[in-house]
Amino acid sequence: MDKLENIGYGDWFRNQVDVGKIAVHEVARVVAVHKDSCVITKGDGDVFAECSGNLLYLSVSPFDLPTTGDWVYANFYDDDSHAIIHGVFPRRTLLKRKTAGKLVDFQLIAANIDVAFIMQSVDDNFNLRRLERYLAMVNESEITPIILVSKCDLVASDEVGEIKKNIMSIAPHITVSAFSNLNGENITAIKSSLLPGKTYCLLGSSGVGKTTLLNSIIGSEQFETKAVSKKQSKGRHTTTSRELVKLENGALLIDTPGMRELGNISIDAGIDETFSEILELAEHCQFRDCNHTYEKGCALLAAIKAGDLDEQRYKNYVKMKNESAFHDMSYSEKRKKDKAFGKMVKSVMKSKKQR
Numbered sequence: 001m002d003k004l005e006n007i008g009y010g011d012w013f014r015n016q017v018d019v020g021k022i023a024v025h026e027v028a029r030v031v032a033v034h035k036d037s038c039v040i041t042k043g044d045g046d047v048f049a050e051c052s053g054n055l056l057y058l059s060v061s062p063f064d065l066p067t068t069g070d071w072v073y074a075n076f077y078d079d080d081s082h083a084i085i086h087g088v089f090p091r092r093t094l095l096k097r098k099t100a101g102k103l104v105d106f107q108l109i110a111a112n113i114d115v116a117f118i119m120q121s122v123d124d125n126f127n128l129r130r131l132e133r134y135l136a137m138v139n140e141s142e143i144t145p146i147i148l149v150s151k152c153d154l155v156a157s158d159e160v161g162e163i164k165k166n167i168m169s170i171a172p173h174i175t176v177s178a179f180s181n182l183n184g185e186n187i188t189a190i191k192s193s194l195l196p197g198k199t200y201c202l203l204g205s206s207g208v209g210k211t212t213l214l215n216s217i218i219g220s221e222q223f224e225t226k227a228v229s230k231k232q233s234k235g236r237h238t239t240t241s242r243e244l245v246k247l248e249n250g251a252l253l254i255d256t257p258g259m260r261e262l263g264n265i266s267i268d269a270g271i272d273e274t275f276s277e278i279l280e281l282a283e284h285c286q287f288r289d290c291n292h293t294y295e296k297g298c299a300l301l302a303a304i305k306a307g308d309l310d311e312q313r314y315k316n317y318v319k320m321k322n323e324s325a326f327h328d329m330s331y332s333e334k335r336k337k338d339k340a341f342g343k344m345v346k347s348v349m350k351s352k353k354q355r
């Protein structure tokens with residue numbers, strides 16, 4: 001295998017190659033992205049790199065700039081001690097999320113991921129509705145999701161079994177495994193499931209143990225982890241950048257900072273895949289354009305009543321569908337809606353004051 005294949009290159013990317021660009025640039029992969037620079041590699045050592053002025057100038061959104069896991073065209077200088085990035089390859093897969101608080105902006109999380117580990121810990125972090133959000137984001141990107149339940153040393157084993165059962169009820173076709181960094185349970189199994197040349201990504205809230213798992217897998221405390229003290233760590237993440245790490249066996253793993261807000265940008269397909277049984281049920285609604293809220297003959301409402309569909313899951317589905325529709329609106333439509341909402345809030349506050 002050549003050096004690039006060792007870090008995940010293959011036919012899919014070879015077929016995307018721009019003949020003009022490949023004549024004057026080399027191919028490399030982005031290992032990490034910092035504020036104004038990147039770290040890239042051709043498979044033998046990390047190289048400091050910056051984007052060309054042209055690439056920066058022509059970029060109109062974060063989409064156009066390199067993110068961790070990207071394949072790029074670059075020129076190397078001075079014995080490969082630094083490089084300039086001139087272009088980004090089309091992405092096979094892409095993980096992105098809405099930027100906290102902003103209306104239309106979004107952030108790229110990582111590109112060209114094969115498998116995403118979605119991690120939740122058995123303590124108060126465990127939440128099926130949040131899990132559905134992560135699943136929708138991952139399913140949208142056509143990345144294979146695997147669910148990891150962490151810190152299972154904290155509860156009795158039958159409780160772990162219960163948690164796994166709950167997860168399987170909402171994600172029947174997805175691999176779920178529970179592990180502990182503390183007592184080593186299942187670490188070997190997770191480690192040996194990682195294949196050379198494939199790119200994996202760790203996703204989940206801050207403090208669930210993503211970086212600790214990375215350290216467990218490489219067998220050293222190479223990356224910083226932190227004890228979670230609720231008060232102190234609020235809003236602070238131990239891992240601050242996304243870095244592609246090459247494991248001993250040749251698998252590639254990207255650790256990510258825990259995400260506080262998981263916005264959804266038009267992830268309709270991902271939502272439909274995540275809630276596929278709801279979609280099937282909806283085929284039986286009396287009206288084709290059923291909104292599943294109060295309509296006569298709604299199959300979803302009937303299923304909830306009959307106890308065949310969990311109401312919380314249904315609510316999460318509707319909520320995410322609405323958010324996704326909102327994100328698909330044009331910017332001006334959103335502004336209008338936001339303004340109207342702002343006015344409504346103001347008038348409510350005012351009438352509260354008056355009372």
Ligand SMILES: Nc1nc2c(ncn2[C@@H]2O[C@H](COP(=O)(O)OP(=O)(O)OP(=O)(O)O)[C@@H](O)[C@H]2O)c(=O)[nH]1
Binds near residue numbers: 150225
């Ligand atoms: N009991 C227990 N604690 C764990 C386990 N794994 C990690 N921890 C602890 O959880 C805390 C957070 O772990 P990290 O690995 O830093 O969490 P993270 O998911 O990388 O967090 P961010 O980088 O902020 O997104 C640390 O104090 C770890 O020691 C585990 O299996 N069991």
Ligand SMILES: [Mg+2]
Binds near residue numbers: 256258
């Ligand atoms: Mg971390």
Ligand SMILES: [Zn+2]
Binds near residue numbers: 282290292299300301
């Ligand atoms: Zn309906």
